Amino acid sequence: MGSDRAFKDAIYEQIAxxxxxxxxxxxxxLLDLLCQGPMTVEQLARKSAMSVSSTSQHLQHLREARLVxxxxxxxxxxxxxxxxxxxxLFRTLRGLAQRYxxxxxxxxxAFLRDRxxxxxxxxxxxxxxxxxxxxTLLDVRPTEEYAVGHWPGAVSLPVEELxxxxxxxxxxxxxxxxxxxxxxxxxxxxxxxxxxxGYRAIRLADGVSDWKxxxxxxxxxxxxx
Amino acid sequence: MGSDRAFKDAIYEQIAxxxxxxxxxxxxxLLDLLCQGPMTVEQLARKSAMSVSSTSQHLQHLREARLVxxxxxxxxxxxxxxxxxxxxLFRTLRGLAQRYxxxxxxxxxAFLRDRxxxxxxxxxxxxxxxxxxxxTLLDVRPTEEYAVGHWPGAVSLPVEELxxxxxxxxxxxxxxxxxxxxxxxxxxxxxxxxxxxGYRAIRLADGVSDWKxxxxxxxxxxxxx
DNA sequence: CCATTAATCAATGGATTTGTTGAATATAGT
DNA sequence: ACTATATTCAACAAATCCATTGATTAATGG
Numbered sequence: 001m002g003s004d005r006a007f008k009d010a011i012y013e014q015i016a017x018x019x020x021x022x023x024x025x026x027x028x029x030l031l032d033l034l035c036q037g038p039m040t041v042e043q044l045a046r047k048s049a050m051s052v053s054s055t056s057q058h059l060q061h062l063r064e065a066r067l068v069x070x071x072x073x074x075x076x077x078x079x080x081x082x083x084x085x086x087x088x089l090f091r092t093l094r095g096l097a098q099r100y101x102x103x104x105x106x107x108x109x110a111f112l113r114d115r116x117x118x119x120x121x122x123x124x125x126x127x128x129x130x131x132x133x134x135x136t137l138l139d140v141r142p143t144e145e146y147a148v149g150h151w152p153g154a155v156s157l158p159v160e161e162l163x164x165x166x167x168x169x170x171x172x173x174x175x176x177x178x179x180x181x182x183x184x185x186x187x188x189x190x191x192x193x194x195x196x197x198g199y200r201a202i203r204l205a206d207g208v209s210d211w212k213x214x215x216x217x218x219x220x221x222x223x224x225x
Numbered sequence: 226m227g228s229d230r231a232f233k234d235a236i237y238e239q240i241a242x243x244x245x246x247x248x249x250x251x252x253x254x255l256l257d258l259l260c261q262g263p264m265t266v267e268q269l270a271r272k273s274a275m276s277v278s279s280t281s282q283h284l285q286h287l288r289e290a291r292l293v294x295x296x297x298x299x300x301x302x303x304x305x306x307x308x309x310x311x312x313x314l315f316r317t318l319r320g321l322a323q324r325y326x327x328x329x330x331x332x333x334x335a336f337l338r339d340r341x342x343x344x345x346x347x348x349x350x351x352x353x354x355x356x357x358x359x360x361t362l363l364d365v366r367p368t369e370e371y372a373v374g375h376w377p378g379a380v381s382l383p384v385e386e387l388x389x390x391x392x393x394x395x396x397x398x399x400x401x402x403x404x405x406x407x408x409x410x411x412x413x414x415x416x417x418x419x420x421x422x423g424y425r426a427i428r429l430a431d432g433v434s435d436w437k438x439x440x441x442x443x444x445x446x447x448x449x450x
Numbered sequence: 451c452c453a454t455t456a457a458t459c460a461a462t463g464g465a466t467t468t469g470t471t472g473a474a475t476a477t478a479g480t
Numbered sequence: 481a482c483t484a485t486a487t488t489c490a491a492c493a494a495a496t497c498c499a500t501t502g503a504t505t506a507a508t509g510g
Contacts, residue, residue, distance in 0.1 A: 004410045005274060007336045011408045012250035012257075014329050015322045019247035024468085025237035028244065032237075041487060049230060054469060056488060066325035075477045075486045085321060092317055096310060097240045100291035104239050111232045183236045185229045249498085266457060279499060281458060300456045300507045 021065035022093060026050060027058050034068060035087045035209045036141065036180055037148030038080035047142075087209050094183075108183070117188050120205040123214055126176060136170055137204075138177040140190040149208050149220035151178070159186045166197055174200045181207030246290030247318060251275060252283050259293060260312045260434045261366065261405055262373030263305035272367075312434050319408075333408070342413050345430040348439055351401060361395055362429075363402040365415040374433050374445035376403070384411045391422055399425045406432030 022028060029048045033039060039047075045055040059079055062068045067086045071078045081087055098104050112118045121129070129135060137154040139146045146156040157165060159179075169175060175194055179186035187203045194201035212218045247253060254273050258264060264272075270280040284304055287293045292311045296303045306312055323329050337343045346354070354360060362379040364371045371381040382390060384404075394400060400419055404411035412428045419426035437443045 007332065007410065008254065008408065009250065010332045011329070012253045014326050014332070015253050015318050016248060016250045017326065018318045018321045019244060019249070019253065022244035023241060023248035024244070025234065025241045028237045028240050029233065042485095051470075052487070053471080053489090056486095057468085060488085072477090075484095077487065082325065085324060089317065089321060092314065093240050093243045096243045096314060099310060100307065101239050101242065104236070107232065107235045107239070183233065185232065267455095276500075277457070278459090278501080281456095282498085285458085297507090300454095302457065 017065045018067075018089070021062050021067050022089070024058070024061075026054070027062055028090065028093070030055070030058055030062065031067065031081070031086065031090045032180065032183075034079060034081050035090060036145040036207075038071075038078045039144075040076045040078055042076075043144075044079065088213070091209065091213060112188075115188060115192065117191065117203065120203040121176060123204070123206045123211040123216055126204055127216070134173055136173045136175045138169075138175050138190065139179075140177050140186045141179050145180075147221045149212070149218040151208070151211070152217055152219045154178075159190050162190055162193055166194075166199075169194070169199060171199060174202060176202055176204050178204035179207065181205075181210060242290045243292075243314070246287050246292050247314070249283070249286075251279070252287055253315065253318070255280070255283055255287065256292065256306070256311065256315045257405065257408075259304060259306050260315060261370040261432075263296075263303045264369075265301045265303055267301075268369075269304065313438070316434065316438060337413075340413060340417065342416065342428060345428040346401065348429070348431045348436040348441060351429055352441070359398055361398045361400045363394075363400050363415065364404075365402050365411045366404050370405075372446045374437070374443040376433070376436070377442055377444045379403075384415050387415055387418055391419075391424075394419070394424060396424060399427060401427055401429050403429035404432065406430075406435060 022031070026048065030044055033044055033047055041052060041056050041059065044050075044059070045052045048055065050058075059068060059070075063070060063079075066082055067089070068079050069082050071080070109118070126135075137151050139150045139154040139156050140159040140162065141156075142158050143156055146154075150156070155168075157168070177187040177190040177194070179190075182205045184207065191201045191203050208218055247256070251273065255269055258269055258272055266277060266281050266284065269275075269284070270277045273280065275283075284293060284295075288295060288304075291307055292314070293304050294307050296305070334343070351360075362376050364375045364379040364381050365384040365387065366381075367383050368381055371379075371383075375381070380393075382393070402412040402415040402419070404415075407430045409432065416426045416428050433443055
């Protein structure tokens with residue numbers, strides 16, 4: 001019954017559903033956040049500095065495309081990525097942007113230079129330094145993200161609490177702070193504050209999903225309910 | 226100078242450039258075609274059944290996102306994918322659509338059932354059958370696509386010329402026809418015509434870029450000028 | 451320099467998408 | 481049942497995107 005043309009139109013329309021879901025900066029930010037683990041609408045709204053209503057609508061857009069699914073829990077709705085492939089999609093798009101657009105590194109370098117924060121480790125460099133010296137690994141994301149998955153042995157210390165809990169950290173070791181990934185600013189602020197207070201500190205550019213994709217171990221607290 | 230928020234906005238805006246390039250069915254069709262090799266605007270327009278003007282505009286959209294680049298050759302402009310990663314992007318999106326949307330297989334199966342063409346090989350199955358019997362591999366795409374890259378040993382016989390050149394084909398061997406990929410209809414028509422004329426024929430679902438991605442060999446004619 | 455061919459540009463109206471606002475819904479606890 | 485909280489829904493104006501049409505540019509061959 002369907003003509004060749006109608007068939008092709010239908011197929012490409014389906015593929016475009018994926019594209020349309022990731023054609024908006026805010027939706028990409030939501031995906032990036034959801035790569036850290038399941039979150040409620042309100043959490044996502046706060047972390048992305050969007051209104052709840054707007055967040056909800058974008059989430060429904062993502063849901064239409066099956067990139068995320070929702071679970072009702074009391075009056076909350078917990079959104080999460082459909083599966084690993086969704087996180088991989090985000091990483092693929094981010095990688096292509098890095099690869100193709102000079103603006104990407106220009107923006108990043110200008111921003112980091114202003115903050116004297118160009119220096120950073122990647123996962124491989126970290127792995128190597130860990131064989132040579134003893135480091136303190138600091139996860140500065142909110143605790144619920146730490147709970148979902150973190151570097152084995154990393155200490156959880158959300159950046160908002162950092163100022164009040166500096167005393168917990170050793171001054172004789174270099175502190176490596178990480179957060180959500182190369183474009184997340186939490187570890188930036190953490191390193192800045194640590195250095196101001198006389199600590200030796202450096203940022204890890206990669207986030208959990210990055211090193212997980214590279215095959216490095218991630219530990220999480222199971223059965224969060 | 227830039228605030229955290231401005232930085233994030235700028236970054237996600239860059240990533241969204243990729244997404245916006247692939248949010249339209251017609252642009253995905255163009256990418257799919259360009260996975261077969263470089264083509265002029267007029268070729269792309271014809272193969273996608275779009276107007277030249279519309280094709281040109283979509284190509285510029287793709288070019289803005291650096292997914293394709295253009296080379297001037299006389300009064301022609303030859304568009305081609307920027308690199309392998311662009312083809313991989315298309316295959317990723319197509320894969321997610323297959324994975325997430327039941328509509329994808331529903332559409333395909335309904336279409337194929339109508340044509341009694343559900344039966345098909347994939348690359349692995351072909352490889353295996355090649356060890357057991359002698360098959361004729363038929364590349365039914367236009368010759369210029371065959372020239373860019375094809376299965377080693379495949380015979381080029383564009384589907385439009387098939388009717389007039391049936392005599393060139395052996396009746397004692399099964400003929401395996403392939404084209405651009407799982408959603409291309411060329412091999413469908415080829416198999417239909419072959420069977421009507423008493424040949425044993427079957428479709429290969431995968432296309433060149435699919436088996437190339439799986440590590441199978443592809444041969445092409447170098448130095449096309 | 452003119453004609454031809456290939457492709458882009460420009461302008462149009464129509465359709466889709468977006469952010470905002472405030473109202474509606476749904477669940478849990480009292 | 482009433483209240484509070486979390487989220488979605490509905491509606492609207494602003495912005496963006498799209499296909500079509502016809503004009504324009506650019507290169508080639510005479």
